[in-house]
Amino acid sequence: MDTDLMMDDTAWRKLLEGVAAYFDELTIIRGFQYHKQGRVETLGLRDDGVYLDARVKDNRVYEVAVDLGDLSKSTCACPLDRGCLHMVAALLRYAELCGRPIQALVNARAAARNAAKADAAEAGTGDGRLAGKGAGKAVAGDGTETGTGKSGAGKEGAGKEGAENSPLRAGTPSARLVRPTLTEQELTELPVALWHDRFRQRRGPLQANIRTAQEASDLLADLHAMRPDLPYALEQLFNLHAALFVLEQIVKPAQANWRQSGLFMGYHTQLALDGLLAQTRRMLEERLALSSETSAYWERLLETAAFLREQMLTEDKTLNCFASLYQSFWLHWLSPASAGSKHLYEEELQHLREAQQVLGNALSPLPWTLAQCLLWLYLERDEEALRLLAERGGKLLLKPEHLMPLLDVMSRAGQWERLRDWLVETGALLTGFRGEDLAPYGEYWSIVAEQLPEAKPAMWNTLASMLPFSRVIYEEALVAHGKWERWIDYQMSSGQEPLSFRVAVLKPIEKDAPELLLPFYHQAVERYVLQKNRDGYKAAAKLLKRLSKLYVRLKREERWEQFISAFASRNSRLRALQEELRKGGLLS
Structure with a gap:
């Protein structure tokens, strides 16, 4: 931001x-x-x-x-x-x-209309009650009622008692229409569980299930209207819990349905979840405005940690909603650079162990495992974290995205040797994932190789051991470091075609090491000719034109003339190929 x-x-x-x-x-x-x-x-x-x-x-x-x-x-x-x-x-x-x-x-316009309707409903309900009471009664100027329809002399006491017990007071709306709010003192003194109780009281019947981004936005705006201006740290905590409450309204009904009818969330509901989740992560990425246990809001902060822990450990494994927010909370608000300390991490580890005993089979094992690894990282107990990942990673269907917050801890701290060791150890756990999934893992290797040149051999060995799944990041690393000979060898051994690459990919090799492309192009030309069809001949002619330029760049024009003459003579019976060679200006 x-x-x-x-x-x-x-x-x-x-x-x-x-x-x-x-x-x-x-x-x-x-x-x-x-x-x-x-x-x-x-x-x-x-x-x-x-x-x-x-x-x-x-x-x-x-x-x-x-x-x-x-x-x-x-x-x-x-x-x-x-x-x-x-x-x-x-x-x-x-x-x-x-x-x-x-x-x-x-x-904004829809929210303003809803607020106006709510105000009108309050006023209308109050007037309606007075009108209903007035059927058979008149309202005196001082607000007291006088009987007109029935003999009320003997019921004065009853009428007075009824007025006292009535939810309606003269000049005030019905008690059920009073919308709950939270003051600064209440937010400071009340536990966050009671904040959420107040949120539930504030939520209207139409906001029981959130299915669209607009509904989520409207409820969030309504919750923000509950509070006055606050000190910045308390405002951060309130905003976080308002977002967490709305997320609950999206996740919990969907999660309950999933257990009955399989994994499904409506398209618009998924959009609402993704948008609010991204917004909440941005809140957490903004540094917390308190960093001391002496703060008046410290208890609320610890209760927030407990709330996220509980939600994370009981959510469906496919969601990764509260689990990702739990990680962001510790990464940004309770990290060593912020309010965290050694005893805080040890206490949280104890809470996680206790949760395993309490929840039993209801525990979500993957977020529980990753949470422990994150805390062990902060306590510099890397061996325990890596051992747990190695033991449980395969069973838990560990994905590259799950490891990124852990690697981010070391990257932010500039601990390059430590990050290198983690990348080596976790490479084996990520075998089987391809392309975009492994892209962030490859980016961490690029950073480490740049900051720690002696880590390059470990990078090449690890990425090579992950082939063929690491193909994309392996090729990108070879190109980034100018390892052209190894890049060509890999393409030839895997049967890749030169024409499948954009010109921009091959251009640096043509400039820096054109001789390396000669066998790559020659072998491909022979394969194209063996296809015995027009498309193959066109591809061969196109590649031969590139070859002629390479020979000129290498100042081997005589060698090129010998090759193209022999090639045309050897394939003289292939009339379609001869035509393509003439069209390309390769034969006179």
């Missing part, structure tokens, strides 16, 4: 209200599409902190100046003389850079 672009909660609420009031829904939707397409080319906040300048690409690039204090004063170079989609796209990009949920901006 750009540290120059920050927005406090007051400014955020004002922006939501301004967008809801100034832009129509169609403009907001189109602006959202432009934002997703990456059309906001540049964006910056002026020194006054009020005006936002942006360049948005449409049929041409438009200059936009957004007045954050009064959106109606914003300007755009496009033909419209009112709020336009270019302004919306700029605002969405601004909110994203500030770490705010852009879905809340997209749904």
Whole structure:
């Protein structure tokens, strides 16, 4: 996140209200599409902190100046003389850079309508109750009721008792319509379990199951409306728990259904989950504003750790929702560079061991294993972590993505020898995965080789031992380090065709070591000819043209002439091949 672009909660609420009031829904939707397409080319906040300048690409690039204090004063170079989609796209990009949920901006008008309906429902219900009471009674000027239909002389006491016990008070809405809130003192003193109880009380009946990103955004915005302005550390904790609560509303119903009907989550529900999960991870990547056990919020922080632990250890193994957030929580908020300490990690390990005994078969073994490995890393007990991974990795269907947070700990700390050892030891655990799955693993090897040149032999041996599954990252490493001879040998031994590579891939070899390509090209030409069809002959002629240029680069023109004459003579009966050679200017 750009540290120059920050927005406090007051400014955020004002922006939501301004967008809801100034832009129509169609403009907001189109602006959202432009934002997703990456059309906001540049964006910056002026020194006054009020005006936002942006360049948005449409049929041409438009200059936009957004007045954050009064959106109606914003300007755009496009033909419209009112709020336009270019302004919306700029605002969405601004909110994203500030770490705010852009879905809340997209749904600002809907949220404003819902709030207005809720207020109207409160007022309407109160009036309705008074009207109902007034059938047979009149309401006096002081708010007391006088009987009109039945003899009430003997029931004065009963009427008074009924008024006292009634949920309605003169001039106040029904008690059931009072929406719960949380004060700063309550958030400081109450355990986070009671925060979630208050969230459940706040949640309306229509928010019981969250199925779309809009529903998730609306509920999250409603929860944020529960609290006043808070100290930054407490605000971070509240925002995290609000997001965790909404995630629960998505995950728990789906998880219950999965156990009955198999693994399935609706497309829009999955989008809502992915979006909110990414947003929550970004919250955790922002450093926590407290780093001392003396903080008034320390107990709430430890309760957060316990909450994430409980959710992680009982979630379905296919989700990796709360498990990833648990890792992010310890990586960013309780890491050694932040609030963590040795005794804290040891206590957490003890909690994990106790959880294994308590949960039994209900325990999710993969996140439980990875959580222990992460804590052992912080305690520098690498042998125990690697032994546990080796013992349980195969049974738990360990994936490359599961190891990345562990490797990230050492990369962030600049512990290159330690990271090298982990990459060597975990390589065997990742055999069987291909392509994109292994890409992050290969990137860690690239970093280690750059920072620690003596680690290169270990890198080559490990990647070679993982073939053929490591083919992509092995080839990329060979190209990155200019190992052209080894790259050519591998392509030839695996039967690859030169024409299957983009010209840009082979260009550096043609420039630095063209002689290495000669056998690669010659063997491929012979294979193309043996296909005995027009396509094969065309491919052979195309590759022969590349060969002629290589011989010229190597200043071996005479050798080329001898070869092409012998080649044409040897294949003189293949008329289609002769035609392709003439078309390519290879024969006179």
